[in-house]
């Protein structure tokens with residue numbers, strides 16, 4: 374039995390979210406996705422708002438930026454909607470809540486990390502009218518990450534190990550996951566244009582975020598770091614005032630806010646991050662944001678699952694058995710189906726929300 378709030382499929386997660394939003398008396402908007410889901414179900418980005426448009430502060434809590442990671446994020450949102458006392462505290466503090474369910478519903482349903490365009494939504498926020506960022510490290514190992522044959526032979530693994538030995542394991546992580554714009558079927562591909570999720574999220578932020586003076590955002594992820602630990606990673610411009618504010622808010626319980634720019638995070642430095650949208654669409658607001666990144670399995674296991682997933686997406690002729698194995702590996706890499714892990718996810722998710730409400734209210 375999963376913990377309350379956790380679903381087995383995207384369809385179930387969406388039902389739980391819509392019913393929790395209804396029970397909480399939240400206003401719900403649905404942005405329909407153009408494609409069907411893995412079970413033929415309708416896909417959508419659903420938005421639930423609790424609190425009026427005249428609230429001075431807005432807290433955004435979003436799930437499934439990376440599709441399959443949405444099981445954890447959706448559960449935090451569902452449980453948050455059931456926390457009447459927390460929602461009342463937010464309202465009393467002048468903080469409206471905006472829960473964005475399934476930023477990438479296609480990836481959530483199909484249990485992939487990327488959008489239906491094959492794009493990593495958290496690398497998709499670059500200026501596509503300008504030359505796109507280069508990633509020579511990825512170019513150097515692209516053929517090793519996704520070789521002709523699957524599973525890869527020993528020479529492929531030896532090649533990757535040689536790269537790690539020559540440049541260090543951190544450089545390998547940076548090359549693979551930092552973002553790349555040259556290999557559309559590859560991993561951590563940032564795209565050639567704004568995706569459906571990108572354009573839809575801009576509309577949501579424009580509509581809901583234009584009236585507030587202070588804006589905060591907790592974006593829920595999984596797949597990096599020690600199992601069950603929720604790393605609070607700065608997801609905003611790393612100027613001194615913003616860094617200090619984020620560390621004051623989300624450090625108030627003794628926790629720690631890591632950041633990409635100073636190397637304190639388990640994440641690599643990334644191109645084209647989604648938080649850029651907050652500045653573009655809500656320029657009047659003082660913005661503070663984190664990604665809450667829950668650890669699942671060791672990085673090499675997660676990377677192996679991502680490689681198998683991308684390889685099978687590029688090889689529709691491959692046998693069904695290997696494809697099913699790859700699908701199960703993706704789910705296991707981004708969703709830990711034990712009560713312990715799920716309880717950790719919920720407790721840390723709600724704690725981050727409480728700290729954000731206190732920070733936004735100036736308490």
Ligand SMILES: [Zn+2]
Nearest residue numbers: 439442594595
């Ligand atoms: Zn993620």
